[in-house]
Amino acid sequence: MISLLLRYFNLMVLTIAVLVIISFSLAYMFPGDTLTNISGIVPQSDEQRVALEAAFKLDRSIFVQFWYYLQNLLNGDWGVSSSSQLSLFDEISIAFPATIELISYALFVSIFVGIPLGFIGGIWHHKPFDFGVVTFSVVSYSFPVFWLAVIFITIFCLQLGYLPLSGRVNFLYDVPHSSGFILLDIITSDLPDKKDAFIDALRHLILPTASIALVTTAIFIRFTRRSIMDEMNKGYVDAAKSRGFTTKQIFFKHGLRNSLLPILPLMAMQISTLITNAMVVETIFSWPGIGNWLIQAIYQRDYPAIRIGMLVVSVFVVTLTISIEFISRAFDPARDKYQRASI
Known part of the structure; x- marks a missing residue:
C-alpha cells in the first residue's frame, strides 16, 4: 500500500x-x-x-x-486580471467553487440514476425494460451538451416559464459568500427568507445540472449494464446456481460487489468530461463558474487570467483523477497484476 x-x-x-x-x-x-x-x-x-x-x-x-x-x-499571489484589475486568487476563489458545486450535483445524479438503471438493465437484459434503458442511454449520449441546454431553455424557460433562465439565485436574495456552494451558503446564512432563497437556488440548479448529468448518466448506464452482464455470465455464477442459489442471492452476495469494482475508475475518467461540459453549460446559463469566467477572459484577451485559470482547472482534474485511480487500485489490488505478452 x-x-x-x-x-x-x-x-x-x-x-x-x-x-x-x-x-x-x-x-x-x-x-x-x-x-x-x-x-x-x-x-x-x-x-x-x-x-x-x-x-x-x-x-x-x-x-x-x-x-x-x-x-x-x-x-496565493497569482497576480491581477488585466481587464478588471482585481486579484486573480480572489476571482478564482469565487468562480471555482460554483463549478465544483455544479459538477458535484451532476455526478451525484449520474451515479444514483445511472448505476441502478444499469444494474436493472443488466439483470433483465433483452427484456422490455432493458430496451427502454438502452434507448434512453443512447439518446442521452447522442445529444450535444450545448444543444441539450438550449432545448431545456426553450421548453422550460421560454415556453413553459417553469424554471429561471440564468444565474445561481435571484438578485433579490443577498446570499453571503462563505463556502462558495450556494445551497450551503444559504443554509448557514441569517437570511430572513432562507427557505424561499433555497428553493430559488434549487430551481436555478435544475437545468444546468440536468444538461451536464444526462450524458454522464448515459455512460454510467451503459458501463454498469455491461459490467453486470459480464459478471453474471462468469463460471462462479453457474457453479452457484448449480448449488441451489437463486439469481437474487448470487447478485447481492457476489455480483454486486464485483460489478462495482470497474465503476470507480470510470468516475475518474468522467471528471474531465464533467469539467468540459460544465464550462459549456456555464456559458449558456450564465452560471458564474470557472468555465464562464475563462470564456470571458478569452473574449477580453485577459492573458494573466487565462494562464492561471487553465492551471487551476488542470491541477484540479489531475489531482482528482489520480486520487480516484489510487482509491480504485487500493480497493481492487488485482488490477496491479498486469499480464505481459509472451512470444
Whole structure:
C-alpha cells in the first residue's frame, strides 16, 4: 500500500510540475507584452516598467523568474486580471467553487440514476425494460451538451416559464459568500427568507445540472449494464446456481460487489468530461463558474487570467483523477497484476 501511494504521489507531483512549467511558459508565448502577460498591469511609463520588471524578476535569469513564479503560486499571489484589475486568487476563489458545486450535483445524479438503471438493465437484459434503458442511454449520449441546454431553455424557460433562465439565485436574495456552494451558503446564512432563497437556488440548479448529468448518466448506464452482464455470465455464477442459489442471492452476495469494482475508475475518467461540459453549460446559463469566467477572459484577451485559470482547472482534474485511480487500485489490488505478452 505504501509503495502504491508513493507511486501515485510521484505521478501527481511530476504531472503538476509539468503543468506549472507550461503555465509559466505561456506568458512568453501569448501575444503582446510579456510583462503585461505576467503582471496584468500595463506600464504607463518607463520608470513603472523598470519597477515592474524588477518586482517580477524579469531582469534576472529565466530560472530565477520561474522560482519567483512558483513562490507566488504557493503564496496565493497569482497576480491581477488585466481587464478588471482585481486579484486573480480572489476571482478564482469565487468562480471555482460554483463549478465544483455544479459538477458535484451532476455526478451525484449520474451515479444514483445511472448505476441502478444499469444494474436493472443488466439483470433483465433483452427484456422490455432493458430496451427502454438502452434507448434512453443512447439518446442521452447522442445529444450535444450545448444543444441539450438550449432545448431545456426553450421548453422550460421560454415556453413553459417553469424554471429561471440564468444565474445561481435571484438578485433579490443577498446570499453571503462563505463556502462558495450556494445551497450551503444559504443554509448557514441569517437570511430572513432562507427557505424561499433555497428553493430559488434549487430551481436555478435544475437545468444546468440536468444538461451536464444526462450524458454522464448515459455512460454510467451503459458501463454498469455491461459490467453486470459480464459478471453474471462468469463460471462462479453457474457453479452457484448449480448449488441451489437463486439469481437474487448470487447478485447481492457476489455480483454486486464485483460489478462495482470497474465503476470507480470510470468516475475518474468522467471528471474531465464533467469539467468540459460544465464550462459549456456555464456559458449558456450564465452560471458564474470557472468555465464562464475563462470564456470571458478569452473574449477580453485577459492573458494573466487565462494562464492561471487553465492551471487551476488542470491541477484540479489531475489531482482528482489520480486520487480516484489510487482509491480504485487500493480497493481492487488485482488490477496491479498486469499480464505481459509472451512470444
